[in-house]
Amino acid sequence: MNVTIVDYNSGNISSVINSFKEVARDKVNIEVTSDLNKIKSSDKVVLPGQGSFKSCVDALNNISGLVDTLNEFAISNKKPLLGICVGLQMFADIGYEETETKGLGWISGKVSKIDNQNGNYKLPHIGWNEINIVKDSKIFKDIENNSHMYFVHSYEFVPKDKNVISATTDYSSNIVCSVEKENIFGTQFHPEKSDKTGLKIIDNFINL
C-alpha cells in the first residue's frame, strides 16, 4: 500500500513524515511528493498544513493541477484522505485568515478566528487538550474519549452540517477538532505530535 504525504511547501512537514514512517515501518510505503501521478496512484493521501489558511491555499494553487488531482482523488474517486491542522481547515468553502480566501469546498463551512472572549484566552491555542468524541469515527478506533492531543492554532473550522463533526475540544468555546465525511478525515490537532495516542490515530488511518 502507498500513502502519500502531499509536499506542497506548506511549512514544516518533517514531523508528519517522521510519524507516518514510524507507524508504517516496512508494511506500508510512505511517499512525500507533489507529483500528480504519484498522488493519483496512491491508496491514501495526507494533506498537512502549517502557517496561514491563505498561505496554504496559495501553495496548493501554485502547483499546477494539484487541486484538480486532489478533487479527483477525494471527491470523484472517494479514496481516503486525512487533513491535518490547516490541511483540515482547507476542506472549508472559505477562510478568513489574513484575507478572505476560497478553500477546497469539500465540507461546507468557514474558518474563522477563535473567539478569545475579550482577551481572556491566549491565542494561539497551544498545548495539550482533551478531545470529546461525539461521533464514532474510523480513525478513533481504540482511542478513549477525553484523550489528550496536541494543538496549535488560532483559527477554527466551523462546518455547516454538524453531522460531520467527530470530536470537539473545550477552550474559549467548543472547538471542532475532528471531522469525518465519508472518505474524508481531518484533525485540527497534530496526531504526529500527540505521542502514542496520536500515533494510534495515524495507524488507524493507514489501516482503513
Next chain:
Amino acid sequence: MLKNRIIPCLDVKNGRVVKGINFVDLKDAGDPVEQAKIYSDGGADEICFLDITASNENRDTIYDVVEKTSKKCFVPLTVGGGVRSVDDISRLLNCGADKVSINTAAVQNSEVVVESSKKFGSQCIVVAIDAKKSNDKWEIFTHGGRNNTRIDAIEFAGKMQDSGAGELLVTSMDRDGTQVGYDIELMSKISSKVNIPVIASGGVGNLDHLVDGIKLGNASAVLAASIFHYGKHSVKEAKEYLDSKGIPVRI
C-alpha cells in the same frame, strides 16, 4: 480544558548533553536522543534543547541531534541557542524541530521574527527573553547573558507579540541556576502584557516553584532543567504534584 505544560530542557554542547540525568540503565548518559526519549516516555509535554556549543566549527552537531530525536520522540521539540537567521530556522525545522527559539537575533533585528513567522507560521517561532531586574524594571540581556541591551523586557515582549512570535520563553537571569524559584513578578507582568502563551524559565529548585510559575506568574507552561536532570524529580512526579494543587495537567 487546555492543560498547563511541563517542559524539561536539555543543554546540549557539541552534540552531547551537559548535566544529564544519571540513570543506571542508560547506555549513554550524554546522548541527547536517549535523554529526550526518557522525558517524552515519562510524560513531558514538550522537549526543549538549548544548544550551548561555543565554537562555530561544531555548530552543525545540533542538526544531527535534532534529526535523530525527531525520529524517536513524538511530542513537540523546541530548539534554541545560536539561532541567527531565517536560514538557521529553516534548517532546524527541516531537521524535525517543531519550534525554534530565537534570542539574540530577535533583539538585534526584529525583522527575523517578522520574516520567519510569516514564512513558517507563528506556531513555530518562540522568542526567548533573558531579563535581569534593574531598579524597578527588567532589562534584556543577549549573548547568553553577557550583554546588557538596556531594553525594557516588558515592552519588548509586546513588540515580539506584534512581530509574530507564537510564544515567549521568559528567563530570569537573576534566578537562573539559583534554584530559588521563578521571578514571579517578571512572569506575571509579561503574561498580562501579551495575549500569547508565556513559558516561565529560570530558577526552579522544587515542585512548588512550578506551581507558583503557573498560579502566580500566570505562565501557560513551565520549563525546568536541573530538577529533572539530577533525578531530584521525574516529570511524572511533577505532574502529579501540580494535579494535587488543582493545576490542569496531562496525566
